[in-house]
Structure formats: structure tokens, C-alpha cells
Amino acid sequence: MSAAVDDLDVAVKLAVFGTFAETGERPSVAAVAQRAGIDEPRVLPAYARLRAQRLLLLEPDGATIRMAPPFSGVPTQHRVESNGVSYFANCAWDALGIVAALGRDGMVHSRCEQSGEPLRLAVGKDGPEPSTWLFHCLVPAVDWWTDLVFT
Amino acid sequence: MLFFRSEERVREWCTSRGEPMRPLVNMDQLWTMSTTWYGTRLEAISARPKAEAIRGIFASIGLDDDFWDPLSDRYRSFRGTR
Numbered sequence: 614m615s616a617a618v619d620d621l622d623v624a625v626k627l628a629v630f631g632t633f634a635e636t637g638e639r640p641s642v643a644a645v646a647q648r649a650g651i652d653e654p655r656v657l658p659a660y661a662r663l664r665a666q667r668l669l670l671l672e673p674d675g676a677t678i679r680m681a682p683p684f685s686g687v688p689t690q691h692r693v694e695s696n697g698v699s700y701f702a703n704c705a706w707d708a709l710g711i712v713a714a715l716g717r718d719g720m721v722h723s724r725c726e727q728s729g730e731p732l733r734l735a736v737g738k739d740g741p742e743p744s745t746w747l748f749h750c751l752v753p754a755v756d757w758w759t760d761l762v763f764t
Numbered sequence: 765m766l767f768f769r770s771e772e773r774v775r776e777w778c779t780s781r782g783e784p785m786r787p788l789v790n791m792d793q794l795w796t797m798s799t800t801w802y803g804t805r806l807e808a809i810s811a812r813p814k815a816e817a818i819r820g821i822f823a824s825i826g827l828d829d830d831f832w833d834p835l836s837d838r839y840r841s842f843r844g845t846r
Contacts, residue, residue: 623808630806667812683802691767704765709794710802726766727773727780740795748789749774750765753831753839754818 624649625659626668629681634715637700639678639686683710695719705748712736786831793825 628648632640646653657676663669670680678686680703685691691702693711695718702708705723712719721734725746735742768774771788778785789797800821804810813821815834822832830836 626810627806627808630810634806668810683798683805705767706765706794706797707802709791709798710805713795713798714802714805716803716806723767725769725773727777728769730769732767732769734791736795741791744791745770746791747768747771747774748765748791748794749768749777750786750789751778751783752765753786753836754822754834755836755839757834 621649621651621655622659622662624651625656626663629663629669629678630684630714633681633684633700635698637684637698639681639684642676683707683714690723692722693719694722706750709736709741787827787829789827793827796825797821 625645628645629640632638632644632648640648642653642656646656649656660669660671660676660678664671668681669678670682671677672679672686680686683702683706685701685703685707687701689701689703691705691708693700693702693708695712695715700711702711708721708723712721716738718735718737721732721736721741723732723734724730725732726749732746734744734746768777774788775785801813819833819835822828830838
């Protein structure tokens with residue numbers, strides 16, 4: 614892959630993840646193009662390459678971001694509050710992942726999947742407060758990206 | 765990938781769905797997984813760990829079952845209920 618393509622992909626990646634970090638919301642193709650300083654037609658090919666690197670998951674339209682892990686483009690049961698911004702995470706792992714990515718304190722809101730008991734977990738830059746809650750993943754690592762939404 | 769209040773709640777959930785119970789992960793292990801995967805996600809250098817590295821990352825926090833190995837065939841083609 615050429616250096617120009619690499620640079621383009623990095624610019625698009627930073628635009629996508631930077632927007633999520635600042636707003637908690639997925640950016641449009643137009644917004645990514647503007648932030649990356651490129652023409653809109655160059656965004657979707659970059660999305661495809663970032664998908665191949667398992668950094669993005671797109672909706673069936675091929676243009677709307679469903680996941681930019683750890684960030685979710687759609688509401689979920691896993692929410693993070695940090696510095697006045699609300700974020701949705703794709704899963705329990707990504708909820709802590711958002712705090713790790715932001716590099717600042719956050720509050721994770723979720724629930725026990727069996728009982729529905731609410732989880733409110735303070736997570737600092739050095740990790741979560743002491744907690745006896747557990748994480749369980751049904752899908753083995755070999756199949757995580759076979760159906761990432763289900764995973 | 766879900767949160768549970770206790771091992772008993774995980775067992776109940778798996779039993780009710782007819783699914784196998786998988787290795788449990790505590791919050792400290794989950795934090796290590798989170799920082800390893802996402803600690804540089806907002807930076808230009810960020811990249812998802814490669815499969816060979818993933819196995820080592822999980823093993824370093826005590827998750828050394830083939831379940832966590834993206835190159836293992838032992839669990840390949842698992843399809844859970846929906």
C-alpha cells in the first residue's frame with residue numbers, strides 16, 4: 614500500500630475516532646471528509662480499508678458507521694459518561710475501552726444481563742474502582758468478527 | 765460481551781439460553797484488555813492487535829484457554845442462539 618493511501622487512512626481514522634471522542638456521536642461521510650481535509654469520494658474506500666483492519670464496522674449502506682470500537686454509532690445498554698459527554702459502547706469490554714481510549718475518568722452505566730440490576734462503575738485513568746462484577750463472553754475469539762454485532 | 769453481578773447470575777443466564785458457560789473475567793482483567801486494545805485508539809499509530817499478539821495478551825492475564833485464541837480451531841464456527 615502506498616504512503617499516500619496510508620496517510621489518507623490515518624487522516625480518516627483520526628477524523629472518525631476524534632469525532633466520536635469529542636461528541637459521542639458517529640460522524641457523517643461529509644463531516645469525516647471535512648475534518649480529514651479530503652474530498653468525500655475518498656472516504657468510503659478508506660472506510661473499506663479500515664474495515665479490513667477491523668477498526669470500523671459499517672451499516673449495510675456501506676457508508677454509515679455502526680461501530681468504531683470501542684465507540685458505538687447506535688444506542689446500546691452500555692453507556693459511558695465522561696467530561697460532560699455521553700458515549701455508547703458496543704459491549705461491556707468496550708465500555709471500559711472508551712475510558713481507556715479517552716484517557717480520563719469516566720462513569721460506566723450498564724446492567725447485569727440476567728437480573729437487570731444496574732451497574733454504575735467509576736473508572737479512572739488507572740482502572741475501575743474495586744468491583745466484584747464479572748464479564749462474560751459467549752463467542753470465542755476465533756469468531757468475534759464473524760458477526761460482531763452478535764458478539 | 766456482557767456484565768453480570770455474579771458467577772451465579774452468569775450460570776443462570778447460560779442455562780436459560782442453553783449456552784455453555786465461558787471463562788469468567790474480572791474487572792481488573794477487563795481493564796487490562798481495554799487498555800491494551802484501546803489505549804492508543806485516538807492516536808495515528810493505533811491498530812488492533814494481531815492474532816499472534818492477542819493470544820499472548822490474554823495469556824498474560826491468566827486467560828490461556830483456547831477460547832481466547834483467535835487462531836485456535838477448537839471453538840471455530842461456534843454459533844450461539846439469537
